[in-house]
Amino acid sequence: MRGATLLIGLLALLPLACGGGGSSGGNGGGDVAGAPLVLAAGTVGLEPDPDADWTDGLDTSRLWAVEVDAVYDLTTPRDEEFAFDVLSRSPGNTGGVRVAIAHVLDGEHPPVGGAETLAEAGIVPAATGTTVRDGWFEAHGDGFARITLRGRVENDQVIAVETEDEERTSTAIVRIRIGPESEINRAPAEGDEYPGVLDDKTLYSSDSWMFGLPTIAVSGDRTSVVCYEGDRATPRNYARFEMRLQHEAASGLVTGGGSEEASPDSGHWRDHEIAALYNVLALVNSGGDPTVRLSFDRGATFGQTKILERAGERWRPRLVDIAMAADYSTAIAWWRSNRDGSTE
Secondary structure (H helix, E strand, O other): OOOOEEEEEEOOOOOOOOOOOOOOOOOOOOOOOOOOOOOOEEEEEEEOOOOOHHOOOOOOOOOOOOOOEEEEEEEOOOOOOOEEEHHHHHHHHHEEEEEEEEEEOOOOOOOOOOOOOHHHEEEEEEEOOOOOOEEEEEEEEEEEEEEEEEEOOOOOOEEEEEEEOOOOEEEEEEEEOOOOOOOOOOOOOOOOOOOOEEEEEEEEOOOOOOOOOEEEEOOOOOEEEEEEEEEOOOOOOOOEEEEEEEEEEEOOOEEEEEEEEOOOOOOOOEEEEEEEOOOEEEEEEEEEEEEEEEEEOOOOOOEEEEEEEOOOOEEEEEEEEEEOOOOOOOOEEEEEEEEOOOOO
């Protein structure tokens, strides 16, 4: 997340809802050969176009010279907001995965430039673990990768999509065509941008490509946040720092520190979680061996460290979670992604 800002807020009851519009499309994704390639608008899967005659004569030689596996034809009214996701995952949710998009046509003309021409046409891609290569906007992950496309367009746009895991590659052509509303035209949320937020405060702002993936815990009038930060001297460097921030509600004071994150995780997972109770802060990491660190001074120092289980080469921990009871007893759970592709 580049140019991101970390906020905290006091929340009232905040319901979670998904919405969509339109009358076409199905509940599945693109069933194509090779690496999984799925387009989805919210919780609705988008189906490939069975009649793809409009792609005849389409020149993609500057991007690739391979056969296209699937074609999607999406519609949106002119200058109306739309959003959809392009995603892929590898078997067992482990191993390198790449999702990439490139601009093929702006109206009837090939765009001049690189991936920035998407934004010039009104399409803004967003993802974690992003790079730009030879006109392609790419998201890299470990086990899973996704690019979200949102925006407004004045004329038809054509985009190339490529998904790749460690063994396979899939390609697709996606047209965003001026026409009736469809699943990609999500119903706008009512009210404020963040319904139920009573107050917010910026704790920290960063221009690093590696900034983000925060986790939060509240104890009394203190809010603790742990997030990733990149190399301060070289924002595009893939080295990471683990930042620990604390906000005191009464004074508004923000304190914190950081340390280099040596986790081998290459997929931009949030592989840390925290729990807090009075002066005690428990921080658990799962990028390598699942490890818990305990602080008895609200995160200023961590006096105890314990490796919960050795992962070795057999499996990789994912999606760690932690909870602390009123008597300080602590429960920790994580998901195993086995190296052979199975999970437990």
